[in-house]
Amino acid sequence: MRHFDITMTHETCSDVWMPYLPRARGWQEMVARPIAAKTEEAPVALFQSAPVNRSGRVDFTAELSRHIKIDSYGRHFHNRAISGPDLGRKTKIETIARHRFCLALENSIEPDYVTEKIYDAFDAGTIPIYLGAPNVDEFVPANSYIDASAFPNAKHLAAYLQHLIETPEDYEAYFAWRSKPLPDSILKRLPGLETPTFCRLTNLVRQRLEERPHPPSGRPMLPFGRVSFLRTRLRRWKKKISS
Template sequence: MPKKEPLVLFYTTFFSKPVDVASIQCDLPGEFTLDKRRIAEATAVVFHIPNFREIGDAWRYPGQYWIAWYMEARSNYKIIKDQKLMRHFDFTMSHERSSEIWCPYLPNSRWWDTVRAKPIGAKTEAAPVVAFQSAPLNYSGRLDLLKSLAEHIKIDSYGRYFRNRTVEGPDRGRKTKIETVSRYKFCLALENSTETDYVTEKLFDAFEAGSVPIYLGTSNVHEFAPPGSYINAADFSSYAELAAYLKYLIVTPEAYEAYFAWRSKPLPDELARLVQDRDPPVFYRLMQFVHQVTDERGQERPAGRPTLPFGPRAYISTRLRKWRKRVPS
């Protein structure tokens, strides 16, 4: 009997937008779908936990694998810490390295090669520090850092929080951000949480722009970046001390330029291994994992009736909510 190819169903949206399954590049046998009518066929069902309000009407079929997907810090979405909800999932797909399917913000090897070869742009802005801060989440104390540091050194802030500058010309999103940051000596890369492994695009955007990141976030950031490539705000006893160090770098070009020395060297072995682990696209690794667990279990799925893990009340309320918001069912 030929082996049945896995079917992976994305049951929820991703921050209210459907997952773009048409763009997934995966040459492994199997199929990705958004069609909830095929849930009985699905080998694995993926639920984006920040969209947990879309989950309540899901039927669970015997032998299925349910996967909880999130890339947000647990402090930002406390539902991730809700054991009553999370016990329904067999595996996790997240930025946490303890997840069965690891999906970090860490860029792939091609990105690192491109950034290392990219020239450092001229620092033409009068202010030495730039910030793009829009969300109010402050579990790391980042809003306090931004406000207090600005008392000691000039910061151009383009985000919704503490805004004192606006971008020149049309705002083309991330491209405009990178171009803007490239004109500054330093860029505030402030995470909203200090949880382990939570290193987001903020750090990597600064690298790409050719600006020295001033990082606030997880204590294991050193695992995700070359040594000597960023300034860790946690290393300073006060904002005044941090500002004094930045001013020293401004008037000491050789000390400032040392923060770009990593670009002319291979990635450190530990970081290179992480990048290698991350290199296959996340949905490729998802399908690879589904193959692995399916092979371990065998092809036969147990017989039995589907269940409503979250109960009839959650089923009805979820269906009504989707109907009102016109979310596909």
């Protein structure tokens, strides 16, 4: 990383933070949208197409499916087709909304890596079953999701889901956050997200260039070192000769 002047990633320590966290207007639209009726027979929905499995989500899904019915609409573990035309995210949200729960399983488990999966479930008015970032609570309201890692195994998780199905007041408690202010851990981050990510990047680049002393006129900058510079010039020269 020593070769890079600026980092722009999902990590909060990046120079330019690029999260999946919705902006303020996105949260407002979520809570304003009514919760749809849960009409599907299968309690759990899953949208997953990538086979990446650094989090163990593939094995987790397979084991959970032995104890509770899962409708999987993605290419992975596919057992259910989308009804009607596929209009992208709109169809995805409408499909999730008909299920009581949605699996929100990250492909990797690392701090700050909270992707759109859990926010899609919020948007659909469905309870996410989350597996991923250990600090997810910094990016979502309290008591808004089910932590898959809190259960000793998939069988215990399935039993808890069945309890929620049979106990409406306990199920509905997961939506209480919709009528409360967002926690400070989210609110303090929202103002910085109003400026588009690449605008923040270009602003920082401009600032860094203004702060950095300019090299002597005509002297090349070698951010990757002299050897890398010479190798690059040699490759370009060989390419020019061969053409």
